Amino acid sequence: MPTLKIDNREINVPAGTKVIEAAERLGIMIPRFCFHPALGSVGACRVCAVAFTEGPVKGIQMSCMIDAQDGMVVSTTDAEAVDFRRHVIEFLMLNHPHDCPVCDEGGHCLLQDLTVAGGHGLRRYRGLKRTHINQDLGPLVQHEMNRCIQCYRCSRYYQEFTGYRDLGVMGIGSRVYFGRSAPGMLESPFAGNLIDICPTGVYTDKPSRYIGRRWDYQRQPSLCIHCSLGCNLTASARYRQVVRHEARPNLEVNGHFICDRGRYGYAYASIADRPRQAMAAGTPGPIVDILAGAREAIQQTVEKHGPGSVAVVVSPRSSLETLAVVKEACGQHGWTGPAAAHTNRQALNRNTAVSCLRPELAVSLAADTEAHDVLVIGADPLNEAPMLALSLRQVQRRGGHVIVIDPRGVQLPFDFDHWAVHPSAMGAILQALIQEIGGHRATAPDTPATFDITKLARRLNASPRPVVVCGTDILTPHEIALAGDLARALRRTHKVAGLFYTLAGANAFAAALLHDQPVSTEAVLDRIEDGGVRLLVAVEQDLWREFPDRKRLQAALKRLDHLVVLDYVDSPLNREAGHFIPTQPLYESGGHWINQEGRLQAASPVMAGGEPIEITGGSDHPPRVFDRRIPGDEPLAAWRAVAALAGEDEADPAPQLKTALADFHPAVNLSTPEATGQRIDLEAIAHDLVESGPAPEPAEDDAPADAVVLLLVDWTFGTEPLSAMAPALTRMEAAPVARLHPDEIARLGLAEGRPVTVSLNGNRLTVPVQADPRMAAGVMAVPRHHLLEWQVFGETRVIVKRSQLKAESE
Amino acid sequence: MSENKIKTDEKPLKPAESSGWSALKALVEGFATTAKHLARKPVTESYPEFKRQLPERSRARIVLTRDPDGRERCVACYLCSAVCPVSCISMQSAEQPDGRRYARWFRINFGRCIYCGLCEEACPTSAIQLTPDFENIQRDILTLVFEKKDLLVDGCGKDPSYNFYEHAGVTTDERGKGEHANEAPPVNVKSNLP
């Protein structure tokens, strides 16, 4: 623990800390361009020069390159150092174009700040400025190479940190160029972070290009709700429109970065067809009247058919506030539900994962990067939870090893082992692995020889810090429980071992705490079909887009006496509903979310709501009227709307929310502000909920020899319904294809690039075929793509006979 | 406490200055001066009948000027709206097909404007300028909200020559990379020649 003196103040820092970081701990911000806490030091920009007056190092040195050592005396204000830094800035500015007024970075530009701080005002150099040709880097990142100061942050981030290779540095001397070898879309789904890390305006945000300046934005800490990881971000709004997301550093969750799905998925909150008008049977009306009408309809149904005839479905994406108020309403009134998952399997998967996540096993996304070896089971990180892939990349960078056991053609931007195991064999492999780890010789299941379970067990046993990552999308509850057992087995031999589940939905963890016995939409539809449920309230749950059997859903909804929809996305159901109540997305309502590791996090409201000026003004100036009312300000926070539906009168729902949150679950404690940002009390969750029995029921139809498992899966872009509404991201997404192993394609008599039709129980799904040699045989992966009507089979994992797969003739 | 006494350079008045005579003299002088004023012709210029030519730099109605080649100067950089102490300027920037950044709409609320001229000082392109035309009083306050079409004038105003896009190294339809003032031709990254 070296002790050093910076600007006459002493500080004690851990060994290996750079002087620039030590100064930061004292609150002294030494100028820097190339140094970044996530990327480390490189000493390229020379602007962090400070004077070392005493100790082992003397003279003007780069503070980012020198480790803090005992006895150092550092001066950041030394006249020589200040002069040095001023000259460095002037040197960096020699070729800088005269374009701050038209540069989007202006206002939050590190180069701008340091130039002003250093006092450099007029360019003294009379020579010509070096110029560069820009590249088109796709719809997300705008390139302007003239502004570059050669700090190398972008290439270090892109190649070293994320592991992608298509953007880098080229040229020599003063002609150094950062870009791709040829213009084109950036391959990395983490490319948006280039915008955050570039200290000047070389990479700027393209969707928010020329929208406004940082100082005009309403900026608040927010959360990403496009997967379950709960990455922290800063949302910016301007003129009643969400215009930008930036990564918000949280070293326990997402580090310094976020993925592009989270960065650009905000458009749903401000698009023109976002419903802002309350409707009764498609006819707009004042929201107060519509709420009263819906409340009356509920009361009538309760009077006629009993309280159980009212069912509620809620989204695992909704805030904790909404979930709590919905749970309270259902509990108080005896309504059916709330259902917060689509199918029984998904509900059980989620609750199994949550109950298996014991406090001593839970690890955070950031702690993943400290893991040594990671076993990924049934998860496709890049597609399901992209930031997990970035975390795994850091494991691999630190010399760790990543093994993925998944039937899909999982791709990661680094070297890893992939066991393309057929879904039906997953359970057996896991069980064998658990036995091997426990020191028992397991009878090898029927797997290819390349999948050496003994070797894997030995590797995991030898690893100083193994972590098991398990997906919950394509697996069965039994396998999910086995993953938990595996982590526990590792812990028995290691003392340190982690378990990390990914879930479906940003608040899926909280949704799992709604009931001990999970309720799914599927079960609610059963009750509708047998006449038990007569009125359905869908709270922010876009059944039309997300329920995996649209035909059944429509038939069931027709049987209902009444449908009440509360949502902030446009859906045909909104107009069909007896009562539609617009709600607010998190930018307007704020709220709390619990991510997949049980961390309770808060998002602040960013703006007040109302129709964006972009829309009210018709792309021209805002309307020339004076009015107290903001057009389109009717939407309510979903919890308020639910409280109004459940309450007897129009009283202030705030106390109701308070009791609902207090009663939500003993594990969740919102009474102290310190609880936010911390993991909830996992100990308080019933862990005996799902027992991983010795073996599940024999897989009667799991893998008949003549069958293919059809998996409806997530893709990075295009399948998550909210982010799929972002115009920038729709340009990133690939067209939906069914991925099969080439052998399987040949066996089925299909042709690559040609459509295949899956027919099951009279339902048909037609999608072009793509060969993927990384896939397991006997598996077909189709994305839940918004351009594809995939909602046909009632499940996202179905067994299809090979005879039911036919090449589509044209 | 004595050392806390405030020290001043003020000397006590000399007896002659504080005497009744000098006070009386000052009084009489004062009354004589005002009495003499009665005989003088008032210096007032009666405004609507007599309109004085105001200096070029007097600060009144704000305009948006154009480049010497007649194109809009404003690049909607938001500096004027940021510096405006009464927040009377609002705008929305956007990109024109030719690559120029411009204000899709630009609004000044003259009902709020205090004519301080900070916007003109902040403008990096000489687009926003104050003119001596101060006679813009309206009965309907909404007519004091000027949109871009009301603000745009033909001509360069006080700065007859500056053209921002001649200097800024951004590509527009007029100038590509290396074609702006003081720019070298674009670097050929693929070349190894020094």
Added chain:
Amino acid sequence: MNYLLGLIVLLIKIAVMLGGLLLVASYLVWLERKLLARLQIRLGPNRAGIFGLLQPIADAIKLLTKEEIVPTAADGFIFRLAPAVVAVTAMMMFAVVPLGPDIRLFGRSVPMVITDLNVGLLFVFALSSLGVYGVALGGWASNSKFALLGGIRGAAQMISYELALGLSLVPVVMLAGSFSLTAIVDAQSGVPFIVLQPVSFAIFVISAMAESKRIPFDLPEAENELGAGFHTEYSGMRFGLFFLGEYVHIQVLGALTAVFFLGGWHGPWLPPVVWLMLKIFIVALIMIWIRGTLPRLRYDQLMALGWKVLIPVSLINIVVTGAFIQFAGFS
């Protein structure tokens, strides 16, 4: 019958007096603005009518039609009462001012004064003391710090200068031998008291100007320190009443100066009423001239002048006058 006739005559006199007072007050405003402008080489009001002669009417219409605001935190009743106190006391002082000798009308002797009180001078003092209530209460009832400060200053200033004012008139009473204003005027039929009592005259004029809160004694409403002082919160005609009170006060001051020192209506060639008017007019002009010339006193200077100069000097003056009367056999 006689009683009824007396009442009718009295009412007519009051009406004529009030009408004249208000008309003159409004044109005094015009005169002040115009003259002040010329003293400062400006034009003054020149838009409403020729030479701006309709300006007082425009002002009156404006004040009457403006919204009258009573601040939420103000004491409503006292707030509304205060301006009336100021205006009414100023106007009532004219009840004892004699405009001329008695005239004969339809065979009756009609005095040219509304009421010839034998303690007229004390009546004037009483009203002038009451007037300060308007200022102090108005300032207090506004519940605003500026108004309160203005009101307090007004009260302090009035108390300080009331003494000097009273003492300055003691020699006059001694010389005239009566408190009745008519008697005082009559006593000056030969030599006006300004000749006999120049020191009293000076003290009286200074104190009276301080009483009327005019520059250089306008501390209660010192604009650049207190907004508008005690009437900061007033608007519309309530402010108008304060305004009216001030200008009626100028006339009262002129009339009292004329009555006590300038020989009242006495004068050659011209009718007595015209003489009095002329004297009032001259005093008003001088006050405007002073306003156009002198800056405002500091508060400590104001107090020092009142307590350390005017009161001792007037006391000495009384002694000296008494001695003269006793030993030189004046009057």
